[in-house]
Amino acid sequence: MSKQAKVIEIEEVAIRFSGDSGDGMQLAGTLFSDTSALYGNDVSTFPDYPAEVRAPQGTIGGVSGFQVHFGHTQINTPGDYCDVLVAMNPAALKANIRWVKPDGIIIYDADQFDAKNIEKAGYKGDPFLEEDVTGIQVISAPISNLTKESLKDIGLDQKSILRCKNMFALGIVSWLYDRPLEHAVSFFNKKFATKPLLVEANTKVLYDGYYYAETIEAFTSNFKVKPAEIEKGTYRSINGNAAVAWGMMAAAEKADLQLFCGSYPITPATGILEELAARKDLRVKTFQAEDEIAGICTAIGASFAGSLAVTTTSGPGLALKGEAIGLAVMTELPLVIVDVQRGGPSTGLPTKTEQSDLMQALYGRNGESPVVVMAASTPSNCFDYAYMACKIAIEHMTPVILLTDGFLANGTEPWRIPDLNDFPDIKVPRVAPDTQNWQPYARDPETLVRTWAIPGTHGMEHRLGSLEKMNITGTVSYVPENHELMSHIRENKVQKVARDIPPLEIVGDEDADLLIIGWGGTYGHLVTALIEVRREGHKVALTQFNYIYPLPTNTREILGRFKKLLVCEINLGQFANYLRMQHPEYPYRKFNKIMGLPFTVKDLKEAILRNLED
Amino acid sequence: MQQLKPEDFKSDQMVRWCAGCGDHAILSSVLKALPQIGYKHEDVVFVSGIGCSSRFPYYVNTYGFHGIHGRAMAVASGVKTSNPNLCVWIITGDGDGLAIGGNHFIHLVRRDIDVNLILFNNRIYGLTKGQYSPTSKQGSVTKTSPYGTIEQPFKPGGITIGANGTFFARTIDSTPKISTEILLEAAKHKGTSITEVLQNCVIYNDQTFGDITDRDNRDDRIIMLKHGEPMIFGKNQDKGLLMKDNELHVVHLGENGISEKDLLVHDAHTEFAGIHLLLANMDYPKYPVALGVIRACEAPKSYDVKMEEQIEVIHEKSKIHTIHDLMYSGSTWEVK
Ligand SMILES: Cc1ncc(C[n+]2csc(CCOP(=O)(O)OP(=O)(O)O)c2C)c(N)n1
Ligand code: SF4
Ligand SMILES: [Mg+2]
Numbered sequence: 001m002s003k004q005a006k007v008i009e010i011e012e013v014a015i016r017f018s019g020d021s022g023d024g025m026q027l028a029g030t031l032f033s034d035t036s037a038l039y040g041n042d043v044s045t046f047p048d049y050p051a052e053v054r055a056p057q058g059t060i061g062g063v064s065g066f067q068v069h070f071g072h073t074q075i076n077t078p079g080d081y082c083d084v085l086v087a088m089n090p091a092a093l094k095a096n097i098r099w100v101k102p103d104g105i106i107i108y109d110a111d112q113f114d115a116k117n118i119e120k121a122g123y124k125g126d127p128f129l130e131e132d133v134t135g136i137q138v139i140s141a142p143i144s145n146l147t148k149e150s151l152k153d154i155g156l157d158q159k160s161i162l163r164c165k166n167m168f169a170l171g172i173v174s175w176l177y178d179r180p181l182e183h184a185v186s187f188f189n190k191k192f193a194t195k196p197l198l199v200e201a202n203t204k205v206l207y208d209g210y211y212y213a214e215t216i217e218a219f220t221s222n223f224k225v226k227p228a229e230i231e232k233g234t235y236r237s238i239n240g241n242a243a244v245a246w247g248m249m250a251a252a253e254k255a256d257l258q259l260f261c262g263s264y265p266i267t268p269a270t271g272i273l274e275e276l277a278a279r280k281d282l283r284v285k286t287f288q289a290e291d292e293i294a295g296i297c298t299a300i301g302a303s304f305a306g307s308l309a310v311t312t313t314s315g316p317g318l319a320l321k322g323e324a325i326g327l328a329v330m331t332e333l334p335l336v337i338v339d340v341q342r343g344g345p346s347t348g349l350p351t352k353t354e355q356s357d358l359m360q361a362l363y364g365r366n367g368e369s370p371v372v373v374m375a376a377s378t379p380s381n382c383f384d385y386a387y388m389a390c391k392i393a394i395e396h397m398t399p400v401i402l403l404t405d406g407f408l409a410n411g412t413e414p415w416r417i418p419d420l421n422d423f424p425d426i427k428v429p430r431v432a433p434d435t436q437n438w439q440p441y442a443r444d445p446e447t448l449v450r451t452w453a454i455p456g457t458h459g460m461e462h463r464l465g466s467l468e469k470m471n472i473t474g475t476v477s478y479v480p481e482n483h484e485l486m487s488h489i490r491e492n493k494v495q496k497v498a499r500d501i502p503p504l505e506i507v508g509d510e511d512a513d514l515l516i517i518g519w520g521g522t523y524g525h526l527v528t529a530l531i532e533v534r535r536e537g538h539k540v541a542l543t544q545f546n547y548i549y550p551l552p553t554n555t556r557e558i559l560g561r562f563k564k565l566l567v568c569e570i571n572l573g574q575f576a577n578y579l580r581m582q583h584p585e586y587p588y589r590k591f592n593k594i595m596g597l598p599f600t601v602k603d604l605k606e607a608i609l610r611n612l613e614d
Numbered sequence: 615m616q617q618l619k620p621e622d623f624k625s626d627q628m629v630r631w632c633a634g635c636g637d638h639a640i641l642s643s644v645l646k647a648l649p650q651i652g653y654k655h656e657d658v659v660f661v662s663g664i665g666c667s668s669r670f671p672y673y674v675n676t677y678g679f680h681g682i683h684g685r686a687m688a689v690a691s692g693v694k695t696s697n698p699n700l701c702v703w704i705i706t707g708d709g710d711g712l713a714i715g716g717n718h719f720i721h722l723v724r725r726d727i728d729v730n731l732i733l734f735n736n737r738i739y740g741l742t743k744g745q746y747s748p749t750s751k752q753g754s755v756t757k758t759s760p761y762g763t764i765e766q767p768f769k770p771g772g773i774t775i776g777a778n779g780t781f782f783a784r785t786i787d788s789t790p791k792i793s794t795e796i797l798l799e800a801a802k803h804k805g806t807s808i809t810e811v812l813q814n815c816v817i818y819n820d821q822t823f824g825d826i827t828d829r830d831n832r833d834d835r836i837i838m839l840k841h842g843e844p845m846i847f848g849k850n851q852d853k854g855l856l857m858k859d860n861e862l863h864v865v866h867l868g869e870n871g872i873s874e875k876d877l878l879v880h881d882a883h884t885e886f887a888g889i890h891l892l893l894a895n896m897d898y899p900k901y902p903v904a905l906g907v908i909r910a911c912e913a914p915k916s917y918d919v920k921m922e923e924q925i926e927v928i929h930e931k932s933k934i935h936t937i938h939d940l941m942y943s944g945s946t947w948e949v950k
Contacts, residue, residue, distance in 0.1 A: 234947070234948055235946060235949055236946040249940070260692070280932075282935070282937065297681065301679070301691065301694075305693045307696045324682060324685065326682075456697065465672075465681070475627070
């Protein structure tokens with residue numbers, strides 16, 4: 001710790017590391033966030049990278065960012081605005097300065113702010129004259145040159161040396177927030193186990209950055225963020241995609257079924273397939289198909305053959321899977337379809353987040369084709385909802401669409417490792433082996449669920465298919481009355497899932513006038529806005545939907561308790577329209593953003609205050 | 615195991631193909647082959663797409679799955695990968711397998727999943743009542759080509775071999791005994807087997823193969839290929855195939871001093887695809903049309919087997935065997 005600098009204790013901090021996509025900002029950010037989590041803070045992070053793998057160096061299009069929000073209190077979002085922006089070049093400054101708090105700090109690599117880079121970023125002259133930085137503490141640090149100086153005798157080429165500059169930046173920020181460096185060092189040791197020179201170089205630069213910050217007079221103080229009050233347990237850091245994959249593996253283990261994933265890579269969903277592909281040790285079978293249609297069709301085949309079958313995709317892929325989802329509806333086979341939503345339509349904004357696939361999930365198929373639709377709401381509860389999606393699919397012999405989004409998929413947070421014993425059992429509706437005269441479409445009268453007979457089982461040979469089925473026997477039927485009956489049965493079967501889902505809950509003031517309504521991945525921002533607005537003395541409540549079709553059974557009752565209903569979502573109002581359809585008796589107000597970005601708490605607070613008033 | 619008979623595989627469903635449709639004969643060839651394949655009844659699965667031909671699974675009383683148009687190959691890939699112990703058959707049409715499902719077809723073949731595909735090639739869309747298909751001859755007059763088609767047809771053998779296929783055979787609906795023999799070979803093959811059946815659609819494309827199937831001339835217009843035997847054909851067994859200047863030639867035995875020893879001997883097992891491609895693509899009138907097992911080369915391990923093996927190896931090596939192990943692996947920390 002510095003001799004002169006004073007230490008100030010603060011509640012929470014958001015730091016944004018930004019630079020060229022080759023500058024290693026994701027790594028610097030991840031190391032910082034893991035260190036903070038290990039230290040005992042609550043943490044939430046969000047990466048923001050360009051769609052192009054290597055956009056031209058130094059341009060806005062090539063800027064890669066990583067925001068870490070950590071605190072002594074509960075942290076529900078990666079933070080809208082940051083306290084510190086690390087800008088490794090002028091483009092990073094230009095792309096991110098709008099996210100710096102009015103009293104924030106900018107640390108930039110002075111060596112990269114040369115005429116060429118300034119021009120590439122689209123500035124005419126000195127960026128700090130062109131941008132309004134009033135109130136912001138701007139710290140110029142010759143990061144590139146100091147990195148070179150630090151490693152001049154180490155015996156690495158220039159390129160490899162400069163690659164270490166992200167660690168110099170990390171060192172600076174680590175001092176500023178009083179973070180230990182051990183975690184980063186042990187990471188180097190693991191990562192570069194066979195390249196001791198790189199371990200040495202990265203470690204040295206990290207420490208030199210740390211001491212540089214301590215020595216320069218620029219920082220008058222450094223800050224301490226005490227550990228948060230967190231529930232006891234063993235923790236790890238997890239993002240939404242990994243959590244989805246793990247939740248499905250947990251369900252397979254609990255149900256004692258083989259997990260099969262048929263999928264086709266697509267941002268931002270690919271991480272799920274990658275995670276599952278790595279888990280051969282858990283006997284997961286992954287099939288990287290030739291397209292999304294084959295992805296879901298292999299999964300349907302696997303489901304017919306008795307696996308817990310899943311397919312993972314994003315909006316454009318869901319569009320391709322539509323017809324096959326109908327096949328799973330008709331054949332009444334268990335299937336989980338994960339849609340990690342991104343900006344649309346068409347290819348849209350592949351790396352950005354959005355909630356605009358809701359209607360597609362609910363209705364984007366030919367015929368009356370009901371499926372269960374649900375949505376996870378935090379990176380770590382992707383685990384729980386993936387587990388529940390599998391449970392519902394199996395127990396109700398139905399396709400289930402699980403919606404997450406780009407924000408949840410890539411956002412990370414600490415996760416208290418759950419005990420699988422605390423998760424509900426999964427009862428597989430297999431045909432009892434001694435069943436006589438089994439009928440494929442005979443149903444449980446209560447749940448309307450048929451039973452599952454698996455190829456290889458003697459005496460249960462049967463044919464399923466996409467043509468309309470005769471109730472009970474499951475043979476092909478064109479009988480008009482039967483089609484009507486089956487249409488109702490399929491609908492009612494999904495409706496009956498409502499009995500197995502938890503009631504909707506309210507956070508905040510039960511006696512408020514205004515109920516904020518959210519669904520899926522916006523929970524962290526909505527609850528943060530709620531907390532802040534209440535702290536300012538207002539009464540307000542929030543409810544977040546995770547089950548969308550069917551809706552929780554107390555939905556109507558909850559909605560009826562409040563005078564004003566404000567539906568907030570990242571689209572043009574799909575959930576508001578859906579609620580209007582389901583419960584037309586209530587008036588709905590809407591707050592929508594559709595910029596490919598999560599909500600900001602600031603915007604939400606303004607919207608809430610506005611709606612409280614009128 | 616008790617010996618099963620063809621009737622044991624017949625379902626109680628009424629067969630709904632038109633009278634005279636080639637599909638009936640293919641069904642009976644399959645029913646004859648099934649008891650000889652050696653799988654238990656409950657371990658056999660038929661998967662199809664959509665089309666007249668794709669109704670097939672309803673007529674066999676094993677497990678069956680009648681999917682959606684073009685996707686039988688993908689559904690079957692999932693069935694077999696999920697449970698490699700099953701004996702999986704794909705039933706598809708020229709439209710189902712080569713138009714809407716063309717992409718799945720080539721990828722199935724490329725992966726070499728151990729399934730057996732029967733391609734009912736009637737060169738027409740039967741179920742939708744007579745539009746041209748990807749195998750319709752150029753110039754075909756159909757409901758959607760009243761002035762004749764202007765597109766080149768696909769040759770299923772060429773596609774299969776082009777996609778690195780390890781097994782391709784051809785038969786005709788009207789030669790059910792040959793069909794049964796070929797299907798038994800197909801079933802034995804470890805890898806994807808493609809069997810093209812030239813099938814007559816009496817309603818929308820009657821006699822499309824008439825020039826090679828008519829009783830009087832067919833022996834002169836088709837050649838039955840048998841592994842290890844010289845390529846001889848003709849009513850009088852007096853014609854043969856030989857290779858000269860990188861091209862196949864039809865020759866007459868006894869003419870120009872040509873004798874049996876000059877003829878090509880069929881080697882279905884060679885890896886070399888060039889000759890198989892030439893044989894598979896032969897078309898009347900320049901050549902006889904080849905029937906039989908044209909290519910059946912020693913397949914490397916099939917996809918489904920390799921997947922299981924990889925899982926075993928990794929499972930053995932890894933310390934992670936439950937989700938609990940996984941969740942506690944890597945970087946974790948304790949909050950007390
Ligand atoms: C997605 C979709 N597109 C189109 C169709 C209409 N359709 C059904 S079968 C078929 C073609 C069938 O031809 P083929 O595969 O050759 O089978 P065949 O009837 O000749 O045996 C078409 C176009 C469909 N069922 N689904
Ligand atoms: S339309 Fe043609 S292919 Fe279809 S059943 Fe009739 S004859 Fe057979
Ligand atoms: Mg056809």
